């Protein structure tokens with residue numbers, strides 16, 4: 001891999017010069033110059049169709065971005081990740097979420113050991129457990145069937161499972177009521193268990209480390225709630241709690257039978273773990289076969305990412321376009337707009353995936369970057385966003401690249417809904433790209449003073465991803481697409497996309513402040529004057 005600083009590389013400089021030439025060009029002109037643009041700047045792979053023609057790029061841009069990828073050694077870095085090299089250097093770990101979806105029989109070596117048999121052993125154990133809960137063979141302490149499954153976790157131990165549960169609700173067992181508790185805010189727990197019977201409730205405590213403050217606080221509260229509801233007999237913990245973790249010792253300490261613990265490995269990052277045992281609640285909801293289909297979808301995209309030429313590679317193209325906007329157009333944010341209600345939590349899931357991965361400002365060897373890294377990701381499902389923030393995307397002063405995600409078919413065909421939904425998605429991408437000129441507005445007879453207000457500049461870029469239908473396999477492909485796009489960006493920026501040191505400081509400070517809020521005697525506050533005053537006021541308000 002090139003060790004030359006990114007911004008000093010000749011390709012980077014060429015991209016800068018090219019951006020200068022292209023910045024004044026409008027998508028209207030690019031489309032007018034090439035009648036085939038809308039079909040040629042597309043790629044189809046793994047059943048996903050990516051139309052990237054409405055991006056502010058030419059053939060030359062793509063050539064240069066691909067040259068940048070080659071210069072940064074992207075191909076080699078992809079291989080290194082799949083081979084299990086310790087590319088998470090600051091934590092001295094391999095990055096092998098791809099092994100979680102490797103088919104039985106494949107070989108992936110980590111420190112001399114093939115990890116694939118262990119992956120399938122856990123999957124089989126999860127499958128047997130999920131079947132028992134779903135069939136009613138697993139009973140609570142009083143002999144009642146489990147009707148409520150509550151995943152307790154946070155970050156990667158929550159966002160993936162809740163997103164997948166919502167995305168695949170159509171495929172879920174409606175007799176089971178699934179809930180997710182993540183926030184240490186007691187409102188979250190109280191509302192999740194409101195009206196539920198502990199005798200029919202199973203908690204899945206999901207925490208890679210089994211030390212995370214929020215999860216352990218909620219787990220303890222859940223334990224108290226179950227014990228209180230079932231007469232205080234400690235033996236009920238074994239019937240109402242299972243754990244997903246890499247930390248067997250802590251799980252045992254909590255009182256969960258290690259037989260009811262589902263393990264994973266330190267080479268699975270939290271935000272890359274929804275297809276590990278962290279997906280247990282997803283599997284209970286949708287069943288083992290659907291979960292296997294989800295994994296097959298992930299794997300199909302993994303293979304595409306690993307083997308497709310960079311210029312036809314969906315995650316690589318999306319990653320390079322993100323670099324193009326972030327570093328050359330100085331776009332600060334990117335919107336993800338699924339036109340599929342089942343994907344309502346997909347933007348929230350992507351926030352952790354993208355921002356915890358690429359929100360970094362030093363390179364792998366610790367030098368401060370002199371370019372933008374990860375953008376701010378956000379979004380809402382269409383068409384709701386249209387009646388909320390799209391105004392700013394269309395007529396505001398910020399350039400916000402958008403990913404539109406839609407499906408040809410709906411799982412709930414009712415009347416004209418789906419055609420109306422997709423018409424809106426296509427219309428938004430069209431309006432953003434082409435806008436409406438002052439001449440067009442005037443020709444409609446608009447009063448002169450209103451014309452500037454009704455002009456749409458256009459030239460606002462977007463990708464459109466179109467797939468057949470939202471199902472387990474497609475969800476796997478979609479998530480893997482973004483995972484690998486994030487990795488592609490991280491490689492270009494020469495950052496570690498797999499650590500998250502930025503979440504540590506706040507955790508440490510909170511541990512210092514907790515006793516200051518709880519102590520009977522006035523604490524000797526040694527923070528800054530603002531934090532001291534806030535703590536003192538909080539204490540007064542609670543006295």
Ligand code: F6P
Pocket residue numbers: 154155156157206207208209210211212215270271356500503
């Ligand atoms: O937010 C920091 C983080 O470490 C995430 O990366 C992780 O997904 C989350 O906390 C939860 O960690 P754990 O699964 O160990 O409870």
